[in-house]
Amino acid sequence: MGAMWRIPLAAVPILLVLTSIPAAQQPRGGQVHRLEATPATVAYGYYWSEAKPALRIASGDVVDVDTLLTSTPTALERAGVPPARVEASLRSVVTEVTGDRRGPGGHILTGPIYVEGAEAGDALQVDILAIDLGIDYGYNGCSGFVRENCDRNVGIRIIPLDKKSMTAAFAPGIVLPLRPFFGSMGVAPAPDLGRVSSTPPGRHAGNIDNKELVAGTTLYIPVFVPGALFEIGDGHAVQGDGEVDQTAIETSLRGRVRLTVRKGMTLAWPRAETPTHFISMATDTDLTVATKTAIQEMIDFLAATKGLSKHEAYQLVSLTGDVAITELVDQTLGVHVKMPKAIFTAKR
Numbered sequence: 001m002g003a004m005w006r007i008p009l010a011a012v013p014i015l016l017v018l019t020s021i022p023a024a025q026q027p028r029g030g031q032v033h034r035l036e037a038t039p040a041t042v043a044y045g046y047y048w049s050e051a052k053p054a055l056r057i058a059s060g061d062v063v064d065v066d067t068l069l070t071s072t073p074t075a076l077e078r079a080g081v082p083p084a085r086v087e088a089s090l091r092s093v094v095t096e097v098t099g100d101r102r103g104p105g106g107h108i109l110t111g112p113i114y115v116e117g118a119e120a121g122d123a124l125q126v127d128i129l130a131i132d133l134g135i136d137y138g139y140n141g142c143s144g145f146v147r148e149n150c151d152r153n154v155g156i157r158i159i160p161l162d163k164k165s166m167t168a169a170f171a172p173g174i175v176l177p178l179r180p181f182f183g184s185m186g187v188a189p190a191p192d193l194g195r196v197s198s199t200p201p202g203r204h205a206g207n208i209d210n211k212e213l214v215a216g217t218t219l220y221i222p223v224f225v226p227g228a229l230f231e232i233g234d235g236h237a238v239q240g241d242g243e244v245d246q247t248a249i250e251t252s253l254r255g256r257v258r259l260t261v262r263k264g265m266t267l268a269w270p271r272a273e274t275p276t277h278f279i280s281m282a283t284d285t286d287l288t289v290a291t292k293t294a295i296q297e298m299i300d301f302l303a304a305t306k307g308l309s310k311h312e313a314y315q316l317v318s319l320t321g322d323v324a325i326t327e328l329v330d331q332t333l334g335v336h337v338k339m340p341k342a343i344f345t346a347k348r
Contacts, residue, residue: 033061034064035110037065038089063113065257066253067110085135105198106199115227116261118223123221123223124261125220126259128215138248138249140159141247142246150245181235185208185219188228189224201330217272280298294335298313298337321339
């Protein structure tokens with residue numbers, strides 16, 4: 001989600017709508033942990049090197065984790081959600097996590113998770129094994145990049161989610177296929193940055209809002225502190241590239257992720273991999289800088305892994321890479337570059 005819309009989601013019994021998981025992404029070995037979202041297990045609005053871990057795991061372990069939408073019971077009820085359908089866990093977190101335990105951002109993030117063996121200079125591999133809808137509705141606001149289109153007399157929209165068909169009816173004759181993902185997945189930034197707001201994404205990943213990171217994909221994040229201190233949240237049922245009005249269909253999600261320390265993988269920025277594409281990413285307050293950095297990241301990746309010169313890699317990005325604006329509404333601007341795997345037909 002973009003800069004904080006404090007508009008909650010309703011509480012409904014958790015319903016598993018597990019997205020199919022490719023065989024390569026199935027849990028292999030390692031312990032499976034359960035992490036619920038409670039006042040004791042969330043970081044409300046920040047990524048921070050001094051945050052107390054909510055869970056400690058071994059590298060390669062799997063975490064079955066609950067996340068909460070970024071809102072409040074009051075805002076949800078004002079938008080028309082019956083009080084009985086607001087999640088009890090959301091009420092507890094909003095009521096009990098107050099004062100200096102909040103901010104400077106507004107996302108409710110589950111974690112941090114301490115991964116044994118992770119050290120600064122490593123990378124954290126996040127295999128997204130499954131994503132489930134936690135409730136049967138979400139919300140969308142109106143602000144963001146071209147906010148003059150917003151009618152200030154209209155409040156946030158509550159949108160029912162059909163868990164059976166995995167669709168949402170936006171308006172008569174307009175049905176949206178759901179593609180749930182976590183808008184925010186990240187690690188603690190470098191200690192000298194202090195407590196960093198959950199709103200802007202950065203080298204630590206965080207609120208990257210990359211709609212490609214659905215079940216079956218993998219995110220790689222540079223590590224800056226011992227244990228990495230991974231956090232996850234900001235559930236989205238569906239979103240377009242750019243997230244232009246500041247919100248997706250914001251909802252609560254349940255996910256299953258495998259966290260693995262990658263020694264010897266040195267990253268300047270997060271990268272990702274889907275079954276069909278390699279993805280580079282970058283952010284900056286200047287869209288041109290973010291774009292050039294994301295392109296350079298892909299060039300460097302291709303040169304390092306595909307036997308290409310940087311000259312050839314740059315040409316290849318122009319010929320078959322797709323440069324997309326990830327999001328425009330979180331103080332820093334995000335850009336990602338997608339490179340199709342299918343073009344690489346043989347090892348070089």
